[in-house]
Amino acid sequence: MEEKLSLQEWIDLAETENKSFGDFCIEFQAKELEMDKRVLLERMEEMLHVMEQSVVIGLTGITSMGGLVGGNGKKIETYRAESAAKSVVGSVMSKAIMIALAVGEANASMGRIVAAPTAGASGTLPAVLFSLSEARGSSMDELGKALIVAGAIGMVIASRASLSGAAGGCQAECGSAAAMAAGAAVELYGGSPEQVGQAVAITLKNMLGLVCDPVAGLVEVPCVKRNAGAAAQAMVAAEMALAGICSVIPVDEVIDAMAAVGNAMSCTLKETAQGGLAVSPTGILLANKLFAKVES
């Protein structure tokens, strides 16, 4: 068993050293990996380039392996282009929705993506990072640092709970991706380490209990749209944290609660396609249709 990490411990260290959480994480991780800080940042920037490419793939309007998703990222793109006044959530979040769907669809069609933390949840981080960086005019370096913050948050969640839907339900995948993205967003907006922790805690609380119930067992329905939901949750939490709102339950305790909820969750709701939407009448119909197709 790997050692349990503590996000609060890292936050306290960063606060004591009077560093942004991004600067703290990059130094800490570079040391841990015996890697030059510059090289680590460059590796992160390579990941960001792959993410950008995934968005491009997704927006070509492809169809997925199972044929259940595709073309929705493009629909938002078209809707956005029509008129700004039509947007319910405003331009920044609408862009995040578009990116989340595009990357999710690229993934479902066997396109190249960055699993962050998993392939099923790969749309969330690019959605938050790219929509916010466009709004703020962030540099690639700032984005790379935000991505390292996201990674550090993911490491803590992995060590105390899980990042896998099979082990912890969708809260562990889209929930973790959202928490990572929320922390990254706070970093991008110049928030304090403490605020990063608050954003993570608030996000996970809002995603707690989310089940993993993929129709026909595929990373398509409801996974792709859940990435858009996760991106929105991340932005909601980041906004609260930056405004100075605190989570009553401390961040490490929220992560532990997520682990406990995951353990208590029935196996039918953990990626087995035996519960939730997967066994809705339409879910079963689609699964039967897909399996009939592959058997023939």
Next chain:
Amino acid sequence: MNIFDVIGPVMIGPSSSHTAGAVRLGNLALAILGEGVKEAVIGLHGSFAQTYRGHGTDLALSAGLQGWATDDSRIPKSFDSAKEAEIEISFTTINLGDLSHPNSVRFWMTGVNGNKCTVTGASIGGGRVVVTNIDDFPVEFSGDFPAILTMHRDRPGAIALVTSILSTQGVNVAQMKVFRKQKGGLAAMIVETDQPIDDAAFEVIGKLPHIQSVRRIQLV
């Protein structure tokens, strides 16, 4: 675990456990076989058995056995490439028991030089994998480190000789495990190291007394 386990891998979708992990398991099976694959029967257990087609798990395993990386854009076409290379790969569903991880797979492989090897492993999430059995030896390693796998006689000094060769080459042992079927019989050892094991050390280890075979497992 490090930050690249969370941010990454860069991979072909749709599932880190069912696609990227499957590629890595194929890579490890190929490395353990120690030569190109001529024929492989792949048994899929649990969730792998139920949903492999929709996740491209079969394409990914085939890509892995051809030595491709998790982000190789040829993965959706890996069957065609196997056919061209005259590698025969077939799939079956198996039950490895309730205690096995739901994303488990067993490879029965024959290499281009006629060597046979059976490898069982599991994809444990986020693209991380673990090999759990090689030729009926229960083992446990992740492929995260360079490693050597020996089959040797269970005799005093057999292990010490291997580790002493590594130490003279400046190779540090990160983790090691020894397995034997019976006292004095055939044993297996997995040595995971911090540094890659060079050709010279590898050859010397192969010639040590009591060593029946040695294989090098180095993923990029």
